[in-house]
Amino acid sequence: xxxxxxxxxxxxxxxxxxxxxxxxxxxxxxxxxxxxxxxxxxxxxxxxxxxxxxxxxxxxxxxxxxxxxxxxxxxxxxxxxxxxxxxxxxxxxxxxxxxxxxxxxxxxxxxxxxxxxxxxxxxxxxxxxxxxxxxxxxxxxxxxxxxxxxxxxxxxxxxxxxxxxxxxxxxxxxxxxxxxxxxxxxxxxxxxxxxxxxxxxxxxxxxxxxxxxxxxxxxxxxxxxxxxxxxxxxxxxxxxxxxxxxxxxxxxxxxxxxxxxxxxxxxxxxxxxxxxxxxxxxxxxxxxxxxxxxxxxxxxxxxxxxxxxxxxxxxxxxxxxxxxxxxxxxxxxxxxxx
Numbered sequence: 001x002x003x004x005x006x007x008x009x010x011x012x013x014x015x016x017x018x019x020x021x022x023x024x025x026x027x028x029x030x031x032x033x034x035x036x037x038x039x040x041x042x043x044x045x046x047x048x049x050x051x052x053x054x055x056x057x058x059x060x061x062x063x064x065x066x067x068x069x070x071x072x073x074x075x076x077x078x079x080x081x082x083x084x085x086x087x088x089x090x091x092x093x094x095x096x097x098x099x100x101x102x103x104x105x106x107x108x109x110x111x112x113x114x115x116x117x118x119x120x121x122x123x124x125x126x127x128x129x130x131x132x133x134x135x136x137x138x139x140x141x142x143x144x145x146x147x148x149x150x151x152x153x154x155x156x157x158x159x160x161x162x163x164x165x166x167x168x169x170x171x172x173x174x175x176x177x178x179x180x181x182x183x184x185x186x187x188x189x190x191x192x193x194x195x196x197x198x199x200x201x202x203x204x205x206x207x208x209x210x211x212x213x214x215x216x217x218x219x220x221x222x223x224x225x226x227x228x229x230x231x232x233x234x235x236x237x238x239x240x241x242x243x244x245x246x247x248x249x250x251x252x253x254x255x256x257x258x259x260x261x262x263x264x265x266x267x268x269x270x271x272x273x274x275x276x277x278x279x280x281x282x283x284x285x286x287x288x289x290x291x292x293x294x295x296x297x298x299x300x301x302x303x304x305x306x307x308x309x310x311x312x313x314x315x316x317x318x319x320x321x322x323x324x325x326x327x328x329x330x331x332x333x334x335x336x337x338x
Contacts, residue, residue, distance in 0.1 A: 048078070048081060048161075049081070049160045049161050049162050050080075050081045050084065050158075050160050050161070051077075051078075051081065051161075052161075053077065053080060053081065053097070053120075053158060053175075053177075054075070054077040054080060054099065054118060054120050054308075054310075055071070056158055056177050056179070057097045057098055057099035057120055057177045057178060057179075058098070058099055058153065058177070058178055058179055058180040059099040059100055059101050059118060060098055060099060060100055060133075060153075060178065060180075060201050060202065060203055061100060061101070061198075061199060061200065061201045061202055062100070062101045062116070062199070063199045064195065064198065064199070066101070066116055069116045070101055070116050070118050073115075073315070073316045073317070074313070074315055074316065075118055075310040075316060076310055076311045076313050076316070077120065077308060077310055077311065078311055079308060079311050079338050080120055080122070080308045080338075083122070083306070083308075083338070084175070089306060089336070089338070090122060090124060090306070092174075093124045093174065094124070094125065094126055094174050094176075095122050095123065095124055095125075095174065095175050095176070096122070096123045096125060096128055096129055096155060096176045096177075096178070097120055097121065097122050097123075097158070097175065097176070097177045097178065098120075098121055098123075098177070098178035098203045099118060099119065099120055099121075099178070100118075100119050100121065100203075100327075100328070101116050101117060101118055101119065102116075102117045102119055102322070102324075103115070103116050103117070104117055104319065104322040106317040106318055106319050106321075106322060107317065107318050108316075108317035108318070113317065115317050115319075117309070117310070117317075117319055117322070118310065119307060119308065119309055120307075120308040121203070121305060121306070121307055121308070121327055121331070121334065122305070122306040122307075122308065123205075123303065123304075123305055123306075124303065124304045124305075124306070125299060125303045126299050127296075127299065128155050128176070129203075129205050129303070130148075130203070130204045130205050130206065131147060131148055131149075131155075132145050132146065132147055132148060132204040133145075133146055133147075133148050133150075133151050133153060133201050133202070133203065133204055134201070134202040134203075134204040134328075134329075134330055135151075135197050135200050135201055135202075136200055136202065136329075145204055148178075151180070151182070151197065151198065151201060152180055152181045152182040153178060153179065153180045153181075153201075154178075154179060154181075155176040155177070155178060155179075156176065156177060156179045157175070157176055158175040158176065158177045178203065180198075182198065202328045202329065202330060203328065203330065203331065204330050205330045205331045206330070207300065208285050208288045208289050208292070208300065209289070209297075209300055209301065210332075218236050218237050218238040218239070219234050219235070219236045220234065220235050220236075220237065220267070220270045220271055220274045221234055222234065222235055222266070222267060222270060224255075224263055224266050224267075226255070226259055226262075226263075231249065231254055231255055231263070233249070233254075235267050235270075235271070237271050237275075242264055242267060242268070243264075245267075246260055246263055246264055246267075249263070304335045304336075305327060305331055305333075305334045305335050305336075306334060306335065306336050306337075306338060307325060307327060307334035307336070307337045307338070308338050309323050309337070309338070323337050324337070325337050
């Protein structure tokens, strides 16, 4: 090979025109991501600190099969809750609460309906108003006063929502509720008379400084057991004359002539029993006052009863015309109805 041949060949390659480079395809346009529509935030109304207070107080004396209807409406007892706030009726007080119910015909959505209205009674007192329950009804011949615990009831501390993560024994509770531990599911294992006793229960209270109207009464309720049906009546030993009273029952065919003497003996015995009971009650009250400390006397004199009805709302019946101060035969009337 001659000198310079390789160099010439190389130069010829260099002299060749450069092949055009393939054009780059334009970059793909990026998809625009549309922002996801923001969902509307959900708002949950904060639970009030004591909104379940009225439900925690057992509705004493309510029939078991009526309990569900008590909670059929979303009753609002914010007035009871507000009473414990600063400036409220119960602020700073030690309070004992019990529930009860009042069946009333009240308007709701354009028509009158029989409604089981829940009521809460608050007793402002430095000590429990009583540890007993009264059991009484028209059907029962005699009234019973029994310890609360016999009916599985007791005063227990109420813990507001914001304090339920704390130990109960570390809390200085000022609110106590009358609670009942009898389970509805276990009622089927009880005798009928035992079940009925719960429906006849009334929170008991004894005020030694106030004359009991029943101690002063001269009327005796009479339930004379006779076939075909018992005789129900009231005999007043001061106003009624027994012979005339009995003859009138015979005239009205409530009693037969053959039952006259037995009925009169029965009434006389009931009058003796009632007079004896009234006398013993007066003596017991007098003794209780004599043995009472000055602090206890002062507490009884300052003790107050407040009766709370639900606050009116659009989704509950109008109860404004059925509010009443009467609590029961032991407590009498409330000092204030709210």
